[in-house]
Amino acid sequence: MKTSIIGFPRVGESRELKFATERYFRKEITADELEATGKELRNKHWQLLVDQGIDFIPSGDFSFFDTTLDTAILLNIVPTKYQALKLTPLETYFALARGYQGEEGDVTALAMKKWFNTNYHYMVPEIEDDTELKLVGDQIFRSFDEAKEAGIITRPTILGPFTLLKLATYQGSKRAGDFYEAAILAYAQIFEKLSERDCEWLQIDEPALVLDLSPIEVKQFKALYQKLLAKKGNLNIVAQTYFGDVRDAYQELVELPFDGIGLDFIEGRKTLSLLETYGFPKDKLLFAGIINGKNIWKNNYQQTLALLKKIKPFGEVVLNTSCSLLHVPFTLDNESTLSKDVKDHFAFAVEKLAELNDLKKIMADNDGNQVFLRENRALFDQERFSKNEQVAKRIKALTEKDFVRLPALMKRAVVQKDKLKLPILPTTTIGSFPQTKEVKQNRAKFKKGEISEYEYKVFNQAKIAECIAFQEEIGLDVLVHGEFERNDMVEYFGESLDGYLFTEKAWVQSYGTRCVKPPIIWGDISRSKPITVAYSKYAQTLTEKPMKGMLTGPVTILNWSFPREDISLRESTLQLALAIQEEVLDLEANGIGIIQIDEAALREKLPLRKSDWHSEYLDWAIPAFRLVHSKVQPTTQIHTHMCYSEFADIIQDIDNMDADVISFEASRSNLDILDALKAIDFQTQVGPGVYDIHSPRVPSVKEIEATIHNILKKLPIEKVWVNPDCGLKTRGVPETQASLKNLTLAAKKVRGGV
Structure with a gap:
């Protein structure tokens, strides 16, 4: 052979x-x-x-x-x-x-x-x-x-x-x-x-x-x-x-x-x-x-x-x-x-x-x-994987009620509108801000033991304050803390969960020069302590505007990890969902009223043949997301984000995730997803990306304004958010600031003409 x-x-x-x-x-x-x-x-x-x-x-x-x-x-x-x-x-x-x-x-x-x-x-x-x-x-x-x-x-x-x-x-x-x-x-x-x-x-x-x-x-x-x-x-x-x-x-x-x-x-x-x-x-x-x-x-x-x-x-x-x-x-x-x-x-x-x-x-x-x-x-x-009997019991005890959030979406929308008092076409970002050389160096020094945890946190808090000040200056409506403490949207959470292993140099190409280092699921997953609460809580003290808590969803964490082979993907995802649910409830208890649970990779393990979509994937992936947010209060607004896949053919399933707001990558696909949203009378509020963050070019105010008008031709204005199409981590500071300034100016111009 x-x-x-x-x-x-x-x-x-x-x-x-x-x-x-x-x-x-x-x-x-x-x-x-x-x-x-x-x-x-x-x-x-x-x-x-x-x-x-x-x-x-x-x-x-x-x-x-x-x-x-x-x-x-x-x-x-x-x-x-x-x-x-x-x-x-x-x-x-x-x-x-x-x-x-x-x-x-x-x-x-x-x-x-x-x-x-x-x-x-x-x-x-x-x-x-x-x-x-x-x-x-x-x-x-x-x-x-x-x-x-x-x-x-x-x-x-x-x-x-x-x-x-x-x-x-x-x-x-x-x-x-x-x-x-x-x-x-x-x-x-x-x-x-x-x-x-x-x-x-x-x-x-x-x-x-x-x-x-x-x-x-x-x-x-x-x-x-x-x-x-x-x-x-x-x-x-x-x-x-x-x-x-x-x-x-x-x-x-x-x-x-x-x-x-x-x-x-x-x-x-x-x-x-x-x-x-x-x-x-x-x-x-x-x-x-x-x-x-x-x-x-x-x-x-x-x-x-x-x-x-x-x-x-x-x-x-x-x-x-x-x-x-x-x-x-x-x-x-x-x-x-x-x-x-x-x-x-x-x-x-x-x-x-x-x-x-x-x-x-x-x-x-x-x-x-x-x-x-x-x-x-x-x-x-040999026995390869570490077991957690408590996690197994929690999954076995789940009932249909655990996957349903009450009250229904439309009733929640009324309550949230009254609490948040956001303008039409509210503006926000997807979450991350540029990871500059100094941000990466600060994290590297902390991991090597060259600086104390206190010094590491003080630096990050300074970057958060700087980030929030910029967002307020340009007039964004819903702010984020910038995620300066995070290396990767999956690895960061995996590092704080029991059951994961991490590598030093196991990089995998995602696209172009973008490489990721997927963590390895080594055992049953559980959460032993809060992961994001401290930085989100600190960020909210710096502004009167709503601060989004930023989390990665269970399906994306699973899909962007190397999974176990001894249990089903469904079981691994439910373990992750229970862990992220605990984080959601802690954020809510600490005053964070908007929580984004990213499912960027929702489609990634969707079977390639449509006949297998529901039975082998969607019938457990969508409920796993609902499990994460099913216990929050009606006043808490749940966002999610998806990018760089074709979502039109599963758009009804995405609506069934029962989030309050969903942002999509849309700029590179010429807003094609809007037709699918309109066709099924998509109920969730939606933020189609108005510019491409994977390019260094800065979109003009006129360009973004035109994009917003194109969105409004197909979606009702009361359901539309204005945001970039993905996180800003890989971009430079000057182009990011210029693009976001143009985004907020464009949104204000469109509001003024309504």
Whole structure:
């Protein structure tokens, strides 16, 4: 058996790519220096894969921001407004990713959405009617050549035309099918140029095949590839799928003249049964995704070997990851604070390479008596997770009443309006303010023991006072304390909850240069002390205006953690919900009358197939949120926030969360969600984001004013809030202050004209 991976983490072992890219943004290094860092990382990672014995080594999985964006630019999918800037290719690339504001023009960034059911975000290609889809770039060839020069033969990888065109948005009358013929010609050119380089294999990623597909879409996929594969010549092509099974298109997929097919046996619940029902062609390689590319627990070799025993009769098998290793941290080697007994249970990206190698050796040895097999068996015979009987009893005692808040939404709205006395179009922010260098240094010094807890708190209180003074100066209506004490919206809460483990350098790319460090759920979750109360209570003493208490919701904490594998996601989420409920009630008892419980990642673990949405997820995720706030007083206003996903198709379920106010990311998606809100007569008050915080550009008063007027065309004014589309932690202070000043001025102008 041979081994393969779909992709590898690209930001580097120590986030080298992140820091180099940010230096480039600040104009501290040149484009050539940034390219040099990219080349250094690519070569380092390729050599690592060689050293670990991986047979199929990918190239083309590296990116300075996002591989979907890379594919779009490779194929000339660049909207006219970006071309008109007349920037260099790299500057145009980052203008698409981050927006651009300068002498050459002013453009917003492309829309950004969650990549299937992960916390990775991709840039949504935008296709106009006059877009000429054709091969114009050369990065896929340059990376192959680069590896070849280093003596390493790679398998180039590229996002396939079916998924690319399905994920794109269309600015005009044309749709995906109108660009199939052009895509065939462009990909055929890629085949030709790779063949000229004596490339043996090409990986074409088609993850859209795991979605619900209509018979028409399956027919389109088959017709597209019948034409395309007729042009592949001597090039071997593997169709790679991940994040689920391909039940709607399995027969068509295996009948097409691919040389290999990659199937996910981790999240693909029906993948094995598809093989058993329909068989698998003997003339194709089966790239079997048997190593979990999304979680960090060590592989159970006995279970995997039992699975491989069932797969092997269907043909020649290549041991593969279930998806790209982009979704897990780089290596355990950098974790010095975790004990060996704990680390033995984990496998990050580098360790997953070793697991592939182990399984390869075991499969080659009929006796299967390798030391690592015995060690792995012993590991899984141990009790891994810490239990809390009191938490289990609380969950067992829950009844339907615990998930219902009284009185009903409309009655609460009247009481809250009388208490808060807010103007129409109330203004607020999502919560966090810029985490400056000095803020990060203060936290780092405290964690290292270089300053006392008193000194740490005094600094944070000074920043809070400064933040509140600014908000009052510009006239925001509902204030926040800025969250200067928080590193990450999930990690911060996890650090204060029993049952979590934390890493030092287990960073995972979320988008572009944004990396997160997901905590690990090691046992039953409980709260032993207040988490946010002290800072929120202090902040409220500094202002007469309402202060929002800021919390992360249980579903998001779960979805942005590495979860346990021994209990259901539902049970873990209910444990978190009970813990956050205690925090909500403590905030309320300490005079905080508005509490925001963010569920930014609500959609993240939504099954990719609609038939599974309620039974496998929404039927417990929505009640878990309601459990958090069900016991608060009618006068307490509950907010929540959601971002960078498609929410229109679950909008009724979101309304059923029974929050009093919901803010959505909306600016990058052109306020598309408003139609969905209007269609179901959305009951909850709503704050669609009026400007994009993931771009450094400052929106003008006129621009925000126009956005507010567009919102009011579809939503009643008494239900609308005005806010940015997400937290401001990653932005600089000058651009944040300028943007918020313009936001409040725009809201006042619209109020004055009503």
